[in-house]
Amino acid sequence: MQKSLGQTFSVSGIGLHLGVEATVTLKPSPANTGRYFVRVDLPGAPSIPAQIQSVGQTVLSTELSANDAQVKTVEHLLAALIGSKVDNACIEINGPEVPLLDGSAQIWLENIEKAGIVEQSTTAATEAIVVTEPIWVRKGDAFVAALPNLEGTRFSYGIDFPYQVIGNQWFSWSIEKDDFSQLIAPARTFGFADQIEQLRQNGLVKGGSLDNALVCDQDKWLNPPLRFDNEPVRHKLLDLLGDISLLGRLPKAHIIAYKASHQLHLELVREILKRIESP
Ligand SMILES: [Zn+2]
Numbered sequence: 001m002q003k004s005l006g007q008t009f010s011v012s013g014i015g016l017h018l019g020v021e022a023t024v025t026l027k028p029s030p031a032n033t034g035r036y037f038v039r040v041d042l043p044g045a046p047s048i049p050a051q052i053q054s055v056g057q058t059v060l061s062t063e064l065s066a067n068d069a070q071v072k073t074v075e076h077l078l079a080a081l082i083g084s085k086v087d088n089a090c091i092e093i094n095g096p097e098v099p100l101l102d103g104s105a106q107i108w109l110e111n112i113e114k115a116g117i118v119e120q121s122t123t124a125a126t127e128a129i130v131v132t133e134p135i136w137v138r139k140g141d142a143f144v145a146a147l148p149n150l151e152g153t154r155f156s157y158g159i160d161f162p163y164q165v166i167g168n169q170w171f172s173w174s175i176e177k178d179d180f181s182q183l184i185a186p187a188r189t190f191g192f193a194d195q196i197e198q199l200r201q202n203g204l205v206k207g208g209s210l211d212n213a214l215v216c217d218q219d220k221w222l223n224p225p226l227r228f229d230n231e232p233v234r235h236k237l238l239d240l241l242g243d244i245s246l247l248g249r250l251p252k253a254h255i256i257a258y259k260a261s262h263q264l265h266l267e268l269v270r271e272i273l274k275r276i277e278s279p
Pocket of ligand 1 (some may be wrong): 101235
């Protein structure tokens with residue numbers, strides 16, 4: 001059974017990179033329509049499917065682009081939807097970037113849970129994506145790999161940052177066996193104080209602040225407390241979940257990422273798709 005939302009809800013806020021306010025309205029959508037954005041502020045209200053074919057820029061966030069329209073920083077909202085097992089949703093947005101809110105997926109998740117999740121009767125079979133051999137992409141010592149895992153979908157993530165307060169962290173989470181709302185959804189975006197000026201000069205993180213992102217310098221967090229000791233790696237796993245959701249549905253695989261980026265997450269999605277289409 002596919003699933004959609006029980007009712008419509010709206011959330012407003014500013015986007016991380018552009019710093020522009022937008023309102024997102026999530027609506028139930030029929031079976032087999034998938035998750036898709038609609039830019040209601042643009043002429044003709046163009047639709048942008050939340051699929052790998054729509055991926056545009058991937059610098060520090062994932063942007064989707066289709067029908068001459070873009071929507072930026074989609075990963076936390078998409079992670080909240082797939083973490084709640086919502087297959088079909090119409091995501092109306094009246095601006096260019098999804099609001100960052102508190103930097104995590106928690107506010108999205110709370111609203112999804114309040115709206116309720118309904119099962120949809122459908123006769124159309126949805127074929128499972130099964131990874132049958134190791135698939136990987138890498139760049140330097142960073143990689144993302146998908147290994148066969150008939151039990152379902154598991155993610156394991158490793159990070160290693162040259163900032164004492166983060167250092168080397170690993171976390172592993174299964175969508176079937178582990179809780180999403182307690183373990184992953186609350187983990188917030190993080191950044192480095194010494195990089196903020198440079199990023200702003202490049203037109204990025206204009207909407208970032210100490211209220212919506214954890215920020216650290218070499219040896220301390222500027223805005224503690226953390227929600228978890230290893231909040232950064234849990235947030236990376238949240239980003240990975242949102243990016244992998246662009247496959248349309250989660251593959252039966254153990255996906256392992258190390259020091260990866262949105263770009264590498266999405267390269268793996270393309271590689272999985274290629275293997276399925278021409279095995
Ligand atoms: Zn993120």
